[in-house]
Amino acid sequence: MRSPIRGVRHFRRYREIVRVLIHHGFGQILDALDILPYLSIPQRLLRRWRPAEVPLGTPERLRLALEELGPTFIKLGQALSTRPDLLPPAYISELSKLQDTVPPEPWDPIKARIEEELGGRTEGFFIEFEEEPIAAASLAQVHAATLPDGSEVVLKVQRPEIQGTIETDLEILFDLAELLDEHTPLGDIYDLSGIAKEFATGLRSELDFYREGRNADRLRENFRGVHYLRIPEVYWKFTTRRLLVLERIRGIKIDKFEALDEAGYDRPRIAERAADIIIQEVLEDGFFHADPHPGNFVVMPGEVIGAMDFGLVGHLSHQMRLDLIRLYVAAVELDAKGVVDQLIKVGVVSGEMDRVELERDTARLLKKYYELPLKAVKTQEAINEAMSIAFRHHLQLPSDLWLLVKTLAMMEGLARELAPGFNFFKVARPYVRRFLFEIARPGAWGPSLLKSVGDWSELLSRFPKVGSRILTKVERGDFRISLHHEGLNRALVQLDRLSNRIALSVLLAALIVGLAIIIPAFNLAEEWGLITGLIIAIFAGVSLVGLWLIVSILRSGR
DSSP, X not given: OOOSOOOGGGHHHHHHHHXXXXXXXXXXXXXXXXXXXXXXXXXXHHHXXXXXXXXOOXXXXXXXXXHHHOHHHHHHHHHHTTOTTTSOHHHHHHHTTOOOOOOOOOXXXXXXXXXXXXXXXXXXXXSEEOSSXXXXXXXXXXXXXXXTTSOEEEEEEEOTTHHHHHHHHHXXXXXXXXXXXXXXXXXXXXXXXXXXXXXXXXXXXXXXXHHHHHHHHHHHHHTXXXXXXXXXXXXXXXXXXXXXXEEOOOOEETTOXXXXXXXXXXXXXXXXXXXXXXXXXXXXXXXXXXXXXGGGEEEETTTEEEEOOOSOEEEOOHHHXXXXXXXXXXXXXXXXXXXXXXXXXXXXXXXXXXXXXXXXXXXXXXXHXXXXXXXXXXXXXXXXXXHHHHHHTTOOOOHHHHHHHHHHHHHHHHHHHHSTTOOHHHHHHHHHHHHHHHHHSHHHHHHHHHHHHXXXXXXXXXXXXXXXXXXXXXXXXXXXOOOXXXXXXXXXXXXXXXXXXXXXXXXXXXXXXXXXXXXXXXXXXXXXXXXXXXXXXXXXXXXXXXXXXXXXHHHHTO
């Protein structure tokens, strides 16, 4: 097996990762991956790196290990918390607690990064600048500033050296994913290397602040005319791949309920508007803010919701939205078979699934919520049960769908805290009706139907000429059908060899029987003559050919 260590420059980081994993009780997994010999770890160090003494469960230990390993692994844990097809619910719940908050970077390197991106001193661009960050995360931190025209802005600055750290960790993650594919049963069920590549693509995109700025512009355009959502403007003049400059919006954090009450805000109205926003994003736009934790939303006068942090978004095609609506309809009608059919159509069910058992689990879940009043249905609880089914049957939904599931659960939970008894389904119902109406109107299915009609029209217009030529060839006896079968020639060659062996065996058997009949007619004890020599020669030849035939059969293994 090749060494999993790709470069000497990563050796120290490999050892650090191994130390943390062993400390948190994951030494057996590393041993199964056969990675320890390549790191030249002495036995005394293995004894020193004992598992943590605190008797925590495996999910808790995994979360603590990821937190200790730093930004890349924190992001990995957050990504895994949206993948109940890979991990059981207990792990999903624990990894959802991962907080992307770290101590802020000292001001001097941050200032140097800002000036490097702007191409000049900060004093030349801002009349005021707050050295104390508003927020600090693993990839970047946020500072407030004021432009010469008095506009208040926030600067999201990428941490120095973070790019190199992440690239090193991603290489190591690729290695570990390949080893897990090779040495564990997970490799037979999941494409862990593919999952690692997907994670790397997403993480690298988060490091591109141009993309985050475009996400903000797209959301603002989608909600143009909606007065109760505020998306900050992007100052593209100052924005680069590692520096994002946004309009600063002020308000009360959406989960500060006492402050909202003191300000006289209508919390049920805020909950309804928050639900409206996410439902429009999902069903109408197919583009949604996928990180709706309370820290990313503030409430402004007039119950206007201000959104921030657009690094993580989800995308849903029109077909995917249509499939989700059909899945919703099948679930409402308690049609477990229809739900499974729709899951197969979406492509989330593997070929080895037990359909009967999946239908049984689905029916059990649907019946549990049958005839319950909508206000009694807790979305988070239902999603957790659905996640258990997904894990048990290895349902592999696209990452955007898992992001959607998590987003809906978080938004529904926030809405219920804002207004106890809030009915998320009641808010969604008109959007579902509108979507169904949109796909039913001629304007939606007409173009596709016209395209199909055009294709059929072209086929029918060509059929008389093509059909006439075919019939003419049939009448003349020139019509031929040619079939080509991959691998057929090889099979024919083997069949030819087999028939030759059978024929040779029959011939040998005939010669042996003939000799057995002829030999008694001659007295071989007398002086050798021509006939005696000929009989002996024939017998020797038959024996040699028979021996060759036996050897060739044994060597071929057939």
